[in-house]
Amino acid sequence: xxxxxxxxxxxxxxxxxxxGRDAEGEVVATLVRRRGAAPSGRAVLYLHxxxxxxxxxxxxxxxxxxxxxxxxxxxxxYGRSLRPHQTPNFIESLSDYFPEIDEAVRIVRDVDxxxxxxxNGHSTGGLIAALWAxxxxxxxxxxxxxxxxxxxxxxxxxxxxxxxAGLARALRPRFPKAKLPAxxxxxxxxxxxxxxxxxxxxxxxxxxxxxxxxxAAWLAAVRRGQLRLHRGLDVDVPVLVMASTRSVRPTRKxxxxxxxxxxxxxxxxxxxxxxxxxxxxxVRIDGGLHDLVLSAEPVRTQVFAxxxxxxxxxxxx
Numbered sequence: 668x669x670x671x672x673x674x675x676x677x678x679x680x681x682x683x684x685x686x687g688r689d690a691e692g693e694v695v696a697t698l699v700r701r702r703g704a705a706p707s708g709r710a711v712l713y714l715h716x717x718x719x720x721x722x723x724x725x726x727x728x729x730x731x732x733x734x735x736x737x738x739x740x741x742x743x744x745y746g747r748s749l750r751p752h753q754t755p756n757f758i759e760s761l762s763d764y765f766p767e768i769d770e771a772v773r774i775v776r777d778v779d780x781x782x783x784x785x786x787n788g789h790s791t792g793g794l795i796a797a798l799w800a801x802x803x804x805x806x807x808x809x810x811x812x813x814x815x816x817x818x819x820x821x822x823x824x825x826x827x828x829x830x831x832a833g834l835a836r837a838l839r840p841r842f843p844k845a846k847l848p849a850x851x852x853x854x855x856x857x858x859x860x861x862x863x864x865x866x867x868x869x870x871x872x873x874x875x876x877x878x879x880x881x882x883a884a885w886l887a888a889v890r891r892g893q894l895r896l897h898r899g900l901d902v903d904v905p906v907l908v909m910a911s912t913r914s915v916r917p918t919r920k921x922x923x924x925x926x927x928x929x930x931x932x933x934x935x936x937x938x939x940x941x942x943x944x945x946x947x948x949x950v951r952i953d954g955g956l957h958d959l960v961l962s963a964e965p966v967r968t969q970v971f972a973x974x975x976x977x978x979x980x981x982x983x984x
Contacts, residue, residue, distance in 0.1 A: 668778070673699055674747070674870075675724060684770050686743055689763075691754065696767035697747035698774060699739040703731045709982065710781040712771055713739040716790025716818070716958070717756060718851065718878045720746025722869040726960050729971050734984050736781065740771045742792075746873040754844060759884040761795055761892040768799050772808050783982055786812045789958055790930070793817025793908075794892050797943050801900040811981050812906045813974065814943075815959050816928060820893055820935035822914070835886035843884035851878050854917035855929040859961050867961055902944030905981040909973065910936040911955035926966075930957040948977060 673679035679701050686694040699721050711730050715721055721739035730737045741747040742764050744756055758764065775781050786809045788796030793814035800812050821828045831849060838845045856876045859865035863876075914934070915927040933951075940949050950973050952959055954966040962970065 668774070670700075675699070675722070679727075681747060682774065684767055686767055686770075691757075692752045693750065694743050694753075695748050695750070696743050696770075697741040698771050699741065699747070700737070700779075701727050701731065702736045702779075703734075707734055707736045708781055709734055709783040709785070709984065710736040710738060710775045710779070711785040711787050712768075712775060713737070714768070714786070714788040714792030714796050715739070715741065715745065716792050718856075718874055719790070719792075720870070720873045722867075722874075723958075723960055729960075729974075733975060733978060735785065736775075736779070738771065738775055740767060742767060742795075746870075749873065754882070755879045757844065757882055757885055758888060759839070759843060760888050761798055762802075763888075764795050765799055765802065768795075776808070783810050784808065785810065785978070785982060787815065788812070788817065789815040791818045791889065794819060794889070794896065797896060797900060797902060797906075798892055800902045800904070800906075801944075804901055804903040809904060811904050811978075812902060812943075813977075814906065814908045814940075816910050816931060816933070816955075816957050817908060817936060817940075818889065818893070818931060819896060819939040820932065821890070822916075822930065822932040822935070831886065832890040835883045835890065838883035839887045843882065845883040846880040847883060847886060849881045849886070851930055852917035852924075853877055854924045855957060858924050858929070859956065859958070865961075866963075896942055897939060899942045900944060904944070904946070905977075906940075906944050906947045907950065907974070907977045908936060908940040908943070908947060909950045909952060909955075909959055909970065911957070911959065912951045912953045925956075925963070926954040928955065928957045950977075 673681040682698040684696040727737040857863040910933040911928040956962045
């Protein structure tokens, strides 16, 4: 196991996970690890969103204070795992990510010896986490799931959702990497980066302000995963879904995206959350951003307070 110092500095380690090859060549994922000063039997595994990677040090700090060793997975073709020969963030099925999640869980449980595991997914990582947890049901690999603003539906009116998904599905067989006229407004990343209107620092090569193109095969894969969830999953552990109380759609006239989810429709999250499993808790956060833990104070303190209360109830130390 190749363990090196991570880009986040002291206390953080990076473990490269070889994932074989695909049509573009060698594939790797990267497991970021930060362990507490004292041994812990509890751990959390974090999955990031689209045009994203793990950089939220304060999230790791929170979990360590709660008694969890912290792990984050930069999925293939994202962040630390992106290689020059690869199309950023590109896959053709969300299940392509399952092998690296399997390997990360094996390291957390079997190599590092944790008996309790919380899976924490954000946005697209939340959708992936729900689908993986459904696949792993009955195996005792995960004890609870926390989804931070999960990508459970496309944030467009019904007609546009159908047209966009239909176009992606039609292009996928012959033109899987075709760029679609879709994407995330630059208003949200500008609102969180410290060089613009925000307070957070992240690598603009790995998480660019203008994002990466939305490719046909990627959107088709996401839509298949969403529709699978809409039909109903059977995640057999407690699930916490957290979302802002409102969304805002950035336009030329609507420039202020503070205090709301400027990426996804939070009502979609509330609608589809009960389809994830048998035991789902929904918490709405007034003033929350898309990534709730990047919200301004005192909102993120509320996020952590709600997460602490839920964790203490379902994952007691």
